[in-house]
Amino acid sequence: MENLWTPESWQKHTAMQQPNWPDAESYEKILQEISHYPPLVFAGEARALKTQLAEAAQGNGFVIQGGDCAETFAEFKADAIRDKLKILLQMAVVLTYGASCNVVKVGRIAGQFAKPRSADLENRNGEKLPSYRGDAVNDIDFTKKSRTPNPKRMLRTYNQSAATLNLLRAFTKGGFADLNKVHLWNQEFIASSPQGKKYEEIATSIDDALTFMKAVGINSDNTTALHLTEFFTSHEALLLGYEHALTRQDSITGKWYNCSAHFLWIGDRTRQPDGAHVEFLSGVGNPIGLKAGSSISPDELLTLCEKLNPENEFGRLSLITRFGADEIRKSLPPLVQAVKENGKNVLWICDPMHGNTYKSQSGFKTRHFDTILEELEHFFAIHRAEGTIPGGVHFELTGDNVTECLGGARKISDTDLESRYETACDPRLNNEQSLELAFLVTDLLRSK
Ligand code: PEP
Ligand code: CO
Numbered sequence: 001m002e003n004l005w006t007p008e009s010w011q012k013h014t015a016m017q018q019p020n021w022p023d024a025e026s027y028e029k030i031l032q033e034i035s036h037y038p039p040l041v042f043a044g045e046a047r048a049l050k051t052q053l054a055e056a057a058q059g060n061g062f063v064i065q066g067g068d069c070a071e072t073f074a075e076f077k078a079d080a081i082r083d084k085l086k087i088l089l090q091m092a093v094v095l096t097y098g099a100s101c102n103v104v105k106v107g108r109i110a111g112q113f114a115k116p117r118s119a120d121l122e123n124r125n126g127e128k129l130p131s132y133r134g135d136a137v138n139d140i141d142f143t144k145k146s147r148t149p150n151p152k153r154m155l156r157t158y159n160q161s162a163a164t165l166n167l168l169r170a171f172t173k174g175g176f177a178d179l180n181k182v183h184l185w186n187q188e189f190i191a192s193s194p195q196g197k198k199y200e201e202i203a204t205s206i207d208d209a210l211t212f213m214k215a216v217g218i219n220s221d222n223t224t225a226l227h228l229t230e231f232f233t234s235h236e237a238l239l240l241g242y243e244h245a246l247t248r249q250d251s252i253t254g255k256w257y258n259c260s261a262h263f264l265w266i267g268d269r270t271r272q273p274d275g276a277h278v279e280f281l282s283g284v285g286n287p288i289g290l291k292a293g294s295s296i297s298p299d300e301l302l303t304l305c306e307k308l309n310p311e312n313e314f315g316r317l318s319l320i321t322r323f324g325a326d327e328i329r330k331s332l333p334p335l336v337q338a339v340k341e342n343g344k345n346v347l348w349i350c351d352p353m354h355g356n357t358y359k360s361q362s363g364f365k366t367r368h369f370d371t372i373l374e375e376l377e378h379f380f381a382i383h384r385a386e387g388t389i390p391g392g393v394h395f396e397l398t399g400d401n402v403t404e405c406l407g408g409a410r411k412i413s414d415t416d417l418e419s420r421y422e423t424a425c426d427p428r429l430n431n432e433q434s435l436e437l438a439f440l441v442t443d444l445l446r447s448k
Pocket of ligand 2: 396425
């Protein structure tokens with residue numbers, strides 16, 4: 001009866017987690033400007049991703065979604081972008097080779113600049129300033145000027161996203177993601193580690209297979225699948241003004257698409273069924289994600305499935321669960337059962353990062369590799385027990401050699417954290433920890 005979605009209909013709903021922009025006029029002017037900028041992605045690409053997600057939801061493929069918790073203006077460097085792509089490609093190869101399935105590659109990149117926060121204000125020694133909400137909104141420095149939301153930052157967000165995407169497209173379409181380059185993705189600093197060596201073995205086997213295929217006439221020139229070119233972008237659709245300004249009508253289908261990324265998700269703090277975020281994403285044609293933590297009930301989840309995927313299409317809705325290694329055992333089964341019993345077609349993805357964050361003794365926000373793995377193990381076990389499909393993983397990671405998460409093969413300890421703790425928000429797996437997890441996820445995928 002009501003379904004009167006328009007690109008503006010979200011404005012009649014309550015939007016949580018929006019910045020208090022001090023100057024409404026300049027905010028509106030900037031959004032106007034962005035609304036005339038070219039789209040960053042195209043509807044056809046979003047549809048291609050949706051098709052792949054639909055396959056993964058039915059057990060024909062597996063999704064890796066990963067990247068920074070928050071991209072920053074300071075870390076805007078070709079090498080950093082390339083290294084993030086490298087680690088995601090490496091992880092994809094490990095999974096494709098080990099579990100013999102198509103891996104859908106989705107970066108948390110080229111648009112992941114806005115963060116929800118638990119409090120509006122941050123208090124340091126009695127001084128209260130607006131919380132850091134991501135580089136799209138304000139600066140992380142704790143001064144009044146830096147922390148005041150500045151809408152001009154959305155222009156920079158658009159420009160950095162465009163340039164990042166341009167580089168990703170050049171890398172993936174220009175041959176860098178070709179399977180003949182598998183050795184190139186192994187970065188020097190991990191090549192000698194046990195993970196790096198294990199990876200080299202796979203890369204060598206792939207080389208052998210490619211040599212054989214070449215001998216029988218199959219090569220990169222005549223077989224596009226060898227290029228591994230498909231790489232998609234995603235971010236949390238948090239700043240609704242910005243997302244709205246990049247939402248355009250597709251000339252082929254007449255449908256509206258959010259052209260700021262291929263895949264957008266709704267965060268755990270903004271998923272109120274009557275809220276503006278749910279309203280906004282309910283009407284765009286992109287494949288979308290919904291983060292679900294321990295506060296969601298089966299009924300609420302079903303309501304959200306109906307609202308976000310009324311036609312019950314495969315590939316449209318991914319449920320990205322993030323409970324924590326203990327909580328998942330209690331909270332995931334009732335959700336899976338409700339979704340199954342009500343015949344809702346979804347793709348289940350595990351985010352083992354956000355329910356496992358804590359402050360270590362040394363005062364750093366961190367996560368332990370073992371706890372991350374434990375949540376993944378429960379995720380696979382629960383889906384196997386329920387007869388549903390564990391369809392993907394969602395990681396916060398970087399291609400750099402940072403020290404933000406504890407554990408892993410190098411046993412990063414609390415006292416190591418300070419040596420390269422560089423994240424602007426949540427702790428990320430480093431390159432080696434990410435590759436190690438890819439091997440472990442492969443084992444989980446194989447142990448059906
Ligand atoms: C995130 O993915 O960085 C995030 C804030 O997640 P969630 O909404 O699940 O807390
Ligand atoms: Co995060």
